[in-house]
Amino acid sequence: MTQSSTSSPLHIARVVVNLSLDRLFDYHIPDSLQDQVHIGSMVVVPFGQSTRNAYVMELGNHSEFGELKDITSVVGDRALITEKLLELGDWMADYYCCTREQCIQVLLPAVIRSQKVKKKKRKLVTLTSVKTVEDDAERIKVRAPKQADILIILKTHGPTFLSDLTRKWNLSASAVKGLEAKSLVIVEDETDERNPFDQFNVLPSEPLALTSEQTIVMEQVRAAVNAEQRQTILLWGVTGSGKTEIYLQAIAMRLAEGEESIVLVPEIALTPQTVERFRSRFGDQVSVMHSQLSDGERFDEWTKINEGRVKIVVGARSALFAPFRNLGLIIVDEEHEGSYKQDKVPRYHARDIAVVRGKKENAAVILGSATPSLESFYNVTQKKYVLSRMMKRVDDQKMPAMEVVDMAGEAAAHGQPQIISSRLISETRKALDNGEQAIFFLNRRGYATHMQCLKCNFIAECKNCSMNMTYHKKDDILTCHICGESQKAPTSCPECRDPEIKFGGLGTQKIEAVVKGIFSDARVLRMDSDTMTRKDSYRDALGAFRAGSVDILIGTQMIAKGLHFPNVTLVGIIFADLSLNMPDFRAGERTFQLLVQVAGRAGRGELPGKVVVQTYTPFHSVIGHALKQDYQGFYDEEIEARKLLNMPPFSRMAIVQFRGESQSLVHDHSQAFHEFIQHYVSDHCTLIPPLPCTILKKRGKFFYQIMMYSENIQQLSRSLKRAITDFKCHRDVAISVDIDPLSML
Ligand SMILES: [Zn+2]
Numbered sequence: 001m002t003q004s005s006t007s008s009p010l011h012i013a014r015v016v017v018n019l020s021l022d023r024l025f026d027y028h029i030p031d032s033l034q035d036q037v038h039i040g041s042m043v044v045v046p047f048g049q050s051t052r053n054a055y056v057m058e059l060g061n062h063s064e065f066g067e068l069k070d071i072t073s074v075v076g077d078r079a080l081i082t083e084k085l086l087e088l089g090d091w092m093a094d095y096y097c098c099t100r101e102q103c104i105q106v107l108l109p110a111v112i113r114s115q116k117v118k119k120k121k122r123k124l125v126t127l128t129s130v131k132t133v134e135d136d137a138e139r140i141k142v143r144a145p146k147q148a149d150i151l152i153i154l155k156t157h158g159p160t161f162l163s164d165l166t167r168k169w170n171l172s173a174s175a176v177k178g179l180e181a182k183s184l185v186i187v188e189d190e191t192d193e194r195n196p197f198d199q200f201n202v203l204p205s206e207p208l209a210l211t212s213e214q215t216i217v218m219e220q221v222r223a224a225v226n227a228e229q230r231q232t233i234l235l236w237g238v239t240g241s242g243k244t245e246i247y248l249q250a251i252a253m254r255l256a257e258g259e260e261s262i263v264l265v266p267e268i269a270l271t272p273q274t275v276e277r278f279r280s281r282f283g284d285q286v287s288v289m290h291s292q293l294s295d296g297e298r299f300d301e302w303t304k305i306n307e308g309r310v311k312i313v314v315g316a317r318s319a320l321f322a323p324f325r326n327l328g329l330i331i332v333d334e335e336h337e338g339s340y341k342q343d344k345v346p347r348y349h350a351r352d353i354a355v356v357r358g359k360k361e362n363a364a365v366i367l368g369s370a371t372p373s374l375e376s377f378y379n380v381t382q383k384k385y386v387l388s389r390m391m392k393r394v395d396d397q398k399m400p401a402m403e404v405v406d407m408a409g410e411a412a413a414h415g416q417p418q419i420i421s422s423r424l425i426s427e428t429r430k431a432l433d434n435g436e437q438a439i440f441f442l443n444r445r446g447y448a449t450h451m452q453c454l455k456c457n458f459i460a461e462c463k464n465c466s467m468n469m470t471y472h473k474k475d476d477i478l479t480c481h482i483c484g485e486s487q488k489a490p491t492s493c494p495e496c497r498d499p500e501i502k503f504g505g506l507g508t509q510k511i512e513a514v515v516k517g518i519f520s521d522a523r524v525l526r527m528d529s530d531t532m533t534r535k536d537s538y539r540d541a542l543g544a545f546r547a548g549s550v551d552i553l554i555g556t557q558m559i560a561k562g563l564h565f566p567n568v569t570l571v572g573i574i575f576a577d578l579s580l581n582m583p584d585f586r587a588g589e590r591t592f593q594l595l596v597q598v599a600g601r602a603g604r605g606e607l608p609g610k611v612v613v614q615t616y617t618p619f620h621s622v623i624g625h626a627l628k629q630d631y632q633g634f635y636d637e638e639i640e641a642r643k644l645l646n647m648p649p650f651s652r653m654a655i656v657q658f659r660g661e662s663q664s665l666v667h668d669h670s671q672a673f674h675e676f677i678q679h680y681v682s683d684h685c686t687l688i689p690p691l692p693c694t695i696l697k698k699r700g701k702f703f704y705q706i707m708m709y710s711e712n713i714q715q716l717s718r719s720l721k722r723a724i725t726d727f728k729c730h731r732d733v734a735i736s737v738d739i740d741p742l743s744m745l
């Protein structure tokens, strides 16, 4: 079947049905629906004994099947998925070793697929005649005083929603009906859009004058856009170098040509502060997409994009699939961020797919970061991306001075391990005395990471997961950070009844308690996912900090990203080794990125910044490079190591994971699959025999995995798909594939 030109109407649609069958079905388009069925339309079709939603992938005039059933109905009056996005979905299904249906689930938000939310309609009441309104009111005043009131309200306020008349003015709907019967008012359904910006007043902003570095970068952006095949730029700019202004002016440039732009930011950095910067420059042309939107808001934002009423979308990962039809630019801010990778099927990486979408739709792509991922920087050396650099902070502010404190030495000096070093205490005291603010960073929430009996060595472990329970002091409970299982903390050892049960390991709650003890005069606020549970708590907390009603902010990586506080002069990194000790080849890269990002929070205003890094491994080279803010030095060393070990980006990686409630069954099937797949993959592929995952048990299920390395990941992905289809797997064992995995756990 071809997508031939439409001299005669195409009356056969090839669709995917929303069951993960990974194949196409032909349906006949009845004459009555002929004008409404397009490629990318969502349709309802008879399937088996019932009906199903389906998506039109192709149109044609011939089918190899005989009698075809009719499409029952079409959803919406235009295609919900653009043809280019359908192509991208196919590409993803192939690359990420999953089905087309699974990819359609990311192309189209659930709220659109489910059709449960509709455009919000409200009844709008309008005067039939403004000229005669006073006479009319006078005439009916005696017999229908309420109706007369309504006429006067409409005269003063103009067309008004019926719900407002009843709520604000306490008038009845029947009074409005009475007026309608007298033909004095008209009542009509109007679309009322939910506005996620309702509560914000944004002042308009003008483009800023560019620094010399920014000017050069804008020239490179212009060249990337003017190239016949538009290019991908890696914008490596130190924290505070003014990357956002580049984004804004690049978008303005596309807007002037009538082209659309997508801006991706990590969910955690998608603060009102970030959104405001785009709204203040581009006003109502900006749509926003993130996980905090209500279904209604999400529906309206997406519909605005699909109907071409906005030109810019700012959002988290999923905003990449905004149904723009004239896309000119995609920006991925903080491109190194792990949160761009989706952790369920399809396990796509939004940064990588941004580059693919850019290629397919000939849009320029800007990947921005102060600490680019090894993969992206490597792509520059391979001439796949253009490198733009901004090494100075705007207004020539100095990078913060970084200083390392050896916590082993600190422990020796005090006779026991310390949580806050004397150096950090004295620097904090200095900042507080000057009326300045400090940020303390520890990437682990809770009070203590484990509860241990010193007598029998019992450690409180989750019954569903191979994981220590974390102690949360506020509620006096032990919680599992994987499955959420909670229990009251015991007062004595459950094994030997010894009362000497101890808490070990640090969490943000503990830091909070210690800091409050040392600086009793300081106002302290903790920000982590335990305290930030309400929809607005994040905004409120940052607002309080910015307003100066908090002196010390303690937090997890929630506070590491993109925030700009001019009065912060000190950043304390409590335990820099935490991410360094993870069993993952990217542990060094993540630690470097985190340290540099957090340090970048210091000295963003007139005042110079200082960073105190507490560590037990002060001579570790990653910490050394981070102290000097030396990305190039870090990259050169790290890329050599990866090359030596043939790790990504030198090879590409896939993980096949097996999970189930019976450990022996999971183990046996991973062994069997390892044998089985040998016949499917080429010699260029390296297979590691199955191993139990680092966290063997999660939520009551056991996990084993096979790691694979190959130069040609697309070939590997295709072989894997065939092998999994052919492999006879026990129904109590589930198999999943992760291509380019970010987590080795
Ligand atoms: Zn015990």
Ligand SMILES: [Zn+2]
Pocket: 462, 463, 464, 465, 467, 480, 481, 482, 483, 484, 485, 699
């Ligand atoms: Zn658990």
